[in-house]
Amino acid sequence: MTAALSQHPLRDARSVDSAGGPELAVACFHCGTPCPDRNHVRGERHFCCLGCQTVHELLQDQGLGHYYDLGATPGRRQPVLTGEDRYAFLDESSVRDRLLDFASDETQRVTFHVPAIHCVACVWLLENLFRLQPGVGSSTVNFARREVSIQFDPRQVSLAKVAGVLDTLGYPPDLKLSALDSRRGSAVPRRLWLQLGVAGFVFGNTMLFSLPGYFGLDAFSGPTFQKMFGVLSLLLGLPVVLFSAADYWRAAWYSLQQRRLSIEVPIALGIAALFAQSAYEVLSGHGEGYFDSLAGLLFFLLSGRVFQQKAFDRLTFDRDYKAFFPLSVIRLNAGTEERVSLAQLNVGDHLRIRHGELVPADARLIRGQASMDYSFVTGEADPVSRQVNDVLYAGGCQTGGTIDLEILKPVSQSYLTSLWNQEAFRKEKDDTFDTLTNRYSVRFTWLILLIAAGAAAFWTWSDPARGIRAFVGVLIVACPCALALAAPFTLGTAVRVLGRRGFFLRNGQVLEALAGIDSVVFDKTGTLTATAGGEVKFTGTELRPEELRAIRALASQSSHPLARRVVASLTPDSEVAPEVEEFSEVLGQGVTGRVEGREWWLGSPEWLREAGVELSASALEASSVHVARDGRYCGRFTVANSLRPETDRLLQGLATDCDLALLSGDNDREAARFRALFGLPATLEFNQSPARKLEFIRSLQEQGRSVMMVGDGLNDAGALRQSQVGVAVVEQIGAFSPASDVILEASRLSRLGALRKFAGTTLNLIRASFVISTLYNVIGLSIAAAGQLSPVVCAILMPLSSVTVVAFAVGAVHWFGRRAGLGPVLGTGEELS
Amino acid sequence: MSVILLLIPFSIVIAAGFLGAFFWAVRSGQYEDTATPSMRLLTDETARVRRETLDQERGS
Structure with a gap:
């Protein structure tokens, strides 16, 4: 973002530059693409296409030229202006009602996912949408999620129109079938923030009340204050136990019902022991209790949860075919095209599928030549060609010309969706209970209960009161705060470290x-x-531009992957591609045809040899396309290792x-x-x-x-x-x-191997944190088991152990993360954190 | 020393005020998106100025 801003002066320099040197390709003022011609100019500004120029003029006319001050060439290339009818299906009530966040007669609100949002200029433009489109109220961008939330007046502007305006500006909303399903919740639930806030508030205040007691100031403050501080601490402690700790109570209860010991059980046990002992002390006038330790414990625990949740809110990991299928397709209705939502399709409907669009349901081809790319469904990279009356399965992507289909099966029963709905595909991963922390906490809980019971039994013999003190003391001090924090902070930090590295x-x-x-x-x-990618190199006799043009024209007739790579490597010039005559293709072998009076052969060496072309022996290798003209060998295109x-x-x-x-x-x-x-x-x-x-x-x-x-x-x-x-x-x-x-x-x-090693290191770090936490517990437990635990010991030991474990976890993970050979931190990094 | 009896409830009330402010901040969604406001800051000034001029144009 700052980079974009600092580039700003460069833009003017570039436009001066380009005016001076006509050989240089001029960058489009809107999107930065090199302009192929000089047909779209306004003033000193050049545009690569009519789309960019139109958007630019629209923004200028509305006084939104500031867009271009915020980033160099912030726009997205728009060679084709899309009609607004493209979004007409959004106005059907079935689709609209599921998309809208809020609807009343005067105001409606919708949140679109707009992947094109990429810089500060985008944020600014989208938040100024109200100036472009009457009826639009406020719009708010969430940059991290690439979302824009728009409020509009449905009496003045329709949902389809709002989507259309976004599209016109180069910010097409991403409307996939999954958009109709439930939305992602926020990263950290508001309730968790509030619980943390309450715990922090109580922690700070009770600490102040406890300090006089710790420093022995009672001597000159007197029992009145002790009593008052105790009662105040008790009152402040109640919201912590009832509100902040609510999730731990629930989780502990749930895990007891399941007859398992999760980490929440000892935590809940510790909280209960702390609160019961403290309340008893205050109400009986014995002391002030451990309320500061209690609030501190919850504060640290909840901080750990907030940290964990923030670290894991990055990408959506559960996506199925719904995130793949578009929300609408073109249906043919008595010869006219209409955009309809996928949900409205019926068996027997006729669809029109253009290049790059998906077949949404199993269908029969009724017009055109289909070349289906099923790589997404089957992994097969070569497109398969289908003739009229052949069946096309859902999930295929048409490459080539426009085709018409007749739907054979409803969307929900198509091959792809039925595959997805199979039991095995739907199998949810077990909510793994058997985590490192839980394995450890099972042992921990039993051990603590054993020590507590042992200490109680030992002291009850001589001094029953001391026995109870020792029992409660062990439960209090053994509260596995550090244990509960070790895993979230170590794993959370590791996830962050990894996220920054891709x-x-x-x-x-x-x-x-x-x-x-x-x-x-x-x-x-x-x-x-x-x-895609990989270099395509030509070796052989030098080819003139018109020859390259001929080869491109011929190769573009084939859908073989090698032919497609060759086509992609030859940049098209502005002239019209020459006509190919007498074209024929032998699948998997090559293509031949007559271009501008000359006969061209492109294909495998064996095939060329069969056709009577003389090849040198060295030319026999895979991943290459050999070229012959009029029976003479010209050379070969070598497609680089992909x-x-x-x-x-x-x-x-x-x-x-x-x-x-x-x-x-x-x-x-x-x-x-x-x-x-x-x-x-x-x-x-x-x-x-x-x-x-x-x-x-x-x-x-x-x-x-x-x-x-x-x-x-x-x-x-x-x-x-x-x-x-x-x-x-x-x-x-x-x-x-x-x-x-x-x-x-x-x-x-x-770097996958490094990732696997780093995962092992992280687990070892968690184990090391457990050892640290155990050391503190040994100290605390020996004091508690002797029945000598005092609030001040508890107040020092608990935060100290938590802080040490957290500092160790975060520090060590970063240290090892830098040395794990995971590769450099990604470009900005900030964008996704 | 008895002034403390007055000061302490007073300090708790003030602290509770801050807690209330925190509640308001969380409820109004300020913790949900922490990335965009930092970007909005860069453009805020001009946007506001322009919005005012636009309002004037519309008003006149």
Whole structure:
């Protein structure tokens, strides 16, 4: 954000620059894209397309030019202005009622997720929406969540119009099926803040009342004050016990009902002992009790919970097909197109699907040539072509021209959704009770009860009053505050440290699971290999621009992945692509056709050789597209290895103490290459369906393995969920990822081994914190068991142990985090914290 | 020393006032988004000034 501001003067410099040198591509004033031509100019400002220019003029006319002062080229490229009818479906009551946060006759409020929000200028523009659109009241941006909440007057402006205005400005709301479901709650519930506030307030005040007692000032203050302070402390202590500690009472009660000892049980026991003893002392006039320790204990415990919740509120980890399907599609109604919501579709409806859009339900192709990319569902990277009357399954993405479909099944019964609804895919991960803290606290609780009973039994013999004091004293001082804080602070800090480095964990328990992993299963497409990118290089006789143009035109006729990579590498010039005549394609081999009077062949070396082209022997290698013109060999395009960098090192590192496996939905043409990477003991399976992947993970688990699944698409969703740790690899944080435990930025994949090691380190740090906490407990317990516990000892020991444990946890995790080889901190980092 | 009997309830009332302010801050949602206000601060001045001029334009 500050970077954007500091770049500001650069923008003027650039526009001067570009005016002087016509060879330089001029950056669009609105979005920063290099302008392909000089057709869109206003004053000294150039625009790459009509869309950007229109938005710019709209903002200028409304006096919102300040937008451009806040950041250099803050806009988003908008080559096509979208019609407002695109959002017409939002005005149907069924959709609208579920989207609106609040509705009355005069005011309605809606919250849109707008992924395009990225800088301070966006915040400013969206919060000034009321000046662009009459009827819009206030709008508030939540930057961290990329959300804008808009209040508007439904008599003046419709919901569809509001969404349309956002879209026009380059901030299209993200309207997916999941938007209709319940919203995410806030990071830290308000109730928790209030509980913390009350505990802190009482902590501070009772401490003041207790100090005179600790320093022995009673001598000249007299028993009146002692009595008064005691009563005041008791009154202040009540809200802490009744309100701040309410969640601990409930959790302890619940866990007793389940006949399990969770960490909440000793905490509740300690609070009860503290309060009972203190109330008794005050009411009987014996002393002032331990109210400051009680409030302090709750204050530290609640701080730990706030910290934990803040650390884990980052990304949504539970996303299913609903986050993938759009909210609306184009339906054909007597020849006219209309936008309707997915919920309104019926069997027999005719849909129009454009390039890049999804097939929302199983359907029959009735017009056009379908080239379905099912990579999201099956993992197969090559698009499959389908002819008229073929059945298309839901979840496919059309690449190529526009097609028309007839729906065969309702959305909810389609292949993808029925797959998702299968029992195994829906299986919720057990709410793991068996965490490190709980295992420890079970032993701890029994031990404490034993010591308390032992001390009581010992003293009751000689002095019954001392026996009761010792019993209560042990319960008070052994309150596992430090124990309860060790895990949240260590795990919370670890999650933060990791988050800043591009690893996002669902919660702290994932770290425990990570440390115990002994098998790692990888998906191939999109996980180990990048779906796009990778350099395409041409070697051979130099090609002239018109020849490159011809090759591009020919290659763009094919949907083979290599052909598509070649097309993507050849930048289109502004001229119209030349016509391809006598085109023919042999699937998996190559394409041929006549362009501008010359015959071109693109394809595999064998295929070219069959066609009578002479090839040198060195040209025989995979991942390359060979080119021949008029029967003469020209050269080849080598498509660079699209394997993510350092994959070999990652696999070698993991192979030392883990079993590796590769499950790919793709065909086995690269089997040899992956065998070399994974080594001999690894399992390699190709042509795997989503259900098979899940089955594979389950069979490993039945052999007692602890499995980590690394995948990226919906096709891995079941396996990700079944495994102990599901790692979703995403190209861009915030992009779609299926339900998982860890979201990993693709560039960090090679650090997976370091992540696993760091998880082990973190668990050791928790154990070390337990040792520290135990040391304090030994001191406290020996005093308490002797029946000598006084409020002042308690007041020193308790905060001291908590603070030491927290300081140790936070400090040590940061120290080890920097040395764990997790890679540098991501760019701004701030944006996601 | 008896003045303390007066001062202590007084101090608690003041402290309770701050607690009340905290309750108000939490209830009004100030703890829900701590990122955006820091960005809004950078543009607040101009937005306010412009809003006023706009109001004047609309008023005239």
